[in-house]
Amino acid sequence: MILKSIYIENFRNHKQRFFEFKDGINLVLGKNASGKTNLLEAIYFCICGKSFKARDVNLINFESDYFKLEASIFQNDFEYKVFCYVDRLSQKRIMINEKKVNKLSELIEKFKFVYFEPDSTELIKQDPKVRRRFLDMEVAKIYPHMIKTFQDYQKALMSRNAFLKSYDKKDIIDVYDVELSKLGYQIAKKREETIKKLSEATKQVWYEVFEDKSTIDLVYRPSIESSSQEEYYNQLKKQFEKDLNFGFTTKGVHRDDFDVLINQKSAKEYASEGQIKLACIAIYLASAKLFERSVLLLDDIFSELDDEKRKNVLGLCRDYQAIITSAEEKESLISAGLIKDDINLVQL
């Protein structure tokens, strides 16, 4: 997938701008608050149909009543023209080649991308919910049909929890347990497969980019260890009395996690800030490696990296289309040997 261009009208601080990008590395340079993150947010909106941090209406320029985006995306030699429109009356229209997009999952299934921002280190630092969300995005990129399974699991979990709170007849719980085990087991297996693939790819990036003797591993920590649906079901059943006491389902894929180990030790517990940032960059770049034609949206990726690592990261990005923002001066990047002829410079 290649993002050729984006036209932006009244989106955040961009009133009317047209940006063209090339395959390989695109470096977006600009001072603080010049709108670099906003540009990535506009691209993200075209690919996902929503922002990564704000409600639609907050994306409209302060002095306007609407925003409009038009992106040209090439995939398998076919051009997709994505049109997005949002106004202050909460009217929202997203179209691909003039056909209305009804579900945002249609966009996620079509366009693959990786978005890395300074807060992406939360992946390691935060609680398991953040890691589950990240992992499920990765699962959905490989197996788009799993989006429905995740939604069905949430519904089944809510029904079981509601049942536990108003429990009176023991025999009916089985209906919920069978459904929850079926969906939970499918999710656990796909998460396990995805973590294995991601761990392998992360190791390669870690080595290529960081040429480090240290090791990195991603290890799935399922809440229910099982090798069959039946086993999953039996373990869920065993929890029944406890679940009844608590009034909710205490075990299942909604309690899963994964560990990032550096030198076989938990990065969350032992790694330095710098190591955590490097580990997260490696995981995100590994995600791009798994989905070959991903677009990389990398916000402020250079900070905290020394020049050698910056060069290595850029080297890896050459295999993709990468849109990288930086608040650094062009001259200092040139003198560090980071800007070469093949880089497309976008100055804000």
Ligand SMILES: Nc1ncnc2c1ncn2[C@@H]1O[C@H](COP(=O)(O)OP(=O)(O)OP(=O)(O)O)[C@@H](O)[C@H]1O
């Ligand atoms: N809805 C909006 N309308 C107009 N301007 C907005 C809107 N939302 C945010 N802004 C402005 O956009 C600017 C921030 O842009 P952005 O976050 O893209 O900067 P940046 O170039 O990434 O900065 P930094 O280098 O500091 O990360 C701020 O000045 C903010 O006030």
